[in-house]
Amino acid sequence: MSKAKLEQRVVTAAEAALARQKYVSPLDVLSGIGWLPLNLVDHWRQGRIDHLEKVLTAHPDRLGTALQRFLRWVEDSGLQPSETEYVAATRDRRPLRFTSSGDPELERVYRTHWMSPELSDARRKQLTERQSKAPDLLVVLPVKDWTCTECAGTGDFLIMEDPGPLCLTCADLDHLVFLAAGDAALTRRAKKASGLAAVVVRWNRSRRRYERQGILVEEVALEQAEEQCLADSDIRERRRERDQERRAGEDLELQARMAEKIVLRFPGCPDDRAKAIARHTATRGSGRVGRSAAGRALDDEALRRAVIASIRHEDTSYDELLMSGIPRNLAREQIRDGIDRVLAAWSRSG
Numbered sequence: 006m007s008k009a010k011l012e013q014r015v016v017t018a019a020e021a022a023l024a025r026q027k028y029v030s031p032l033d034v035l036s037g038i039g040w041l042p043l044n045l046v047d048h049w050r051q052g053r054i055d056h057l058e059k060v061l062t063a064h065p066d067r068l069g070t071a072l073q074r075f076l077r078w079v080e081d082s083g084l085q086p087s088e089t090e091y092v093a094a095t096r097d098r099r100p101l102r103f104t105s106s107g108d109p110e111l112e113r114v115y116r117t118h119w120m121s122p123e124l125s126d127a128r129r130k131q132l133t134e135r136q137s138k139a140p141d142l143l144v145v146l147p148v149k150d151w152t153c154t155e156c157a158g159t160g161d162f163l164i165m166e167d168p169g170p171l172c173l174t175c176a177d178l179d180h181l182v183f184l185a186a187g188d189a190a191l192t193r194r195a196k197k198a199s200g201l202a203a204v205v206v207r208w209n210r211s212r213r214r215y216e217r218q219g220i221l222v223e224e225v226a227l228e229q230a231e232e233q234c235l236a237d238s239d240i241r242e243r244r245r246e247r248d249q250e251r252r253a254g255e256d257l258e259l260q261a262r263m264a265e266k267i268v269l270r271f272p273g274c275p276d277d278r279a280k281a282i283a284r285h286t287a288t289r290g291s292g293r294v295g296r297s298a299a300g301r302a303l304d305d306e307a308l309r310r311a312v313i314a315s316i317r318h319e320d321t322s323y324d325e326l327l328m329s330g331i332p333r334n335l336a337r338e339q340i341r342d343g344i345d346r347v348l349a350a351w352s353r354s355g
Contacts, residue, residue: 012074025298052093056102084119094140146207181221194230272354286311
């Protein structure tokens with residue numbers, strides 16, 4: 006990859022992150038260009054990786070080029086800096102390290118988040134406080150057999166410490182009870198009332214990431230939260246109904262704006278087809294590109310991917326090839342020209 010192409014990818018990733026969350030950091034950019042796998046960032050935040058550069062898939066010279074271009078873009082964009090504390094999701098809440106050398110200036114570069122000048126002082130302060138907040142203590146639901154490094158036993162849960170995994174008894178967390186995910190109000194209240202709490206996650210092999218399963222809280226806190234939820238269940242039910250109506254309206258608005266943007270990007274795409282693509286890719290809970298942060302921000306590349314996905318399934322023999330047993334990568338190669346032809350036709354107006 007040429008230096009010019011790399012710098013363009015840096016700018017594109019930075020602009021997408023800023024549009025999505027009103028601030029951008031070096032981690033956002035490095036993840037956006039594919040140098041920093043998110044699952045390894047999770048491991049780092051859990052305190053299981055010494056420093057973040059250890060898992061960066063980039064040569065130091067390329068990394069330096071990317072950071073320099075990012076800082077020039079930040080200056081040109083007039084963004085405002087906010088230094089953020091990064092601490093591990095461990096009981097000692099130790100500071101996380103970005104670099105192998107620990108160079109203070111480079112560590113500061115990584116720690117700094119750059120905020121949109123459009124934000125109010127109150128909103129900027131709120132974001133800074135949220136970003137600097139210590140992460141939740143993490144407990145893992147293991148997917149394979151394991152052994153506690155202290156007692157040589159095992160259990161349904163483990164927590165990672167420097168020597169290795171510990172059972173909840175050795176970690177002094179065995180007095181906590183598990184509350185499965187599913188009831189947001191109960192979870193929120195139980196966690197607030199509990200003097201000690203931990204988020205429970207499990208590794209999803211197919212998605213290659215940790216996913217939240219529930220929380221561990223003190224038993225008395227859970228009982229208190231259950232009583233509070235029973236007392237105002239009618240009120241919360243009416244609120245849920247209003248929230249569902251509001252979200253439905255937001256979804257329709259997103260789909261309309263997305264369809265309009267697709268037609269602008271591909272003027273030859275029929276209006277009905279653009280609406281169908283937007284409706285499909287923006288379905289809440291689908292996990293499709295339209296529900297990603299980039300998709301909701303109407304990022305050009307995200308919408309292009311949604312259009313290509315639609316063409317692949319609707320205008321080519323891709324599904325038939327898969328059903329006939331042809332591997333996915335070979336099937337995609339065979340229908341590539343067909344996709345390009347439709348894209349070329351839709352890119353022309355009239």
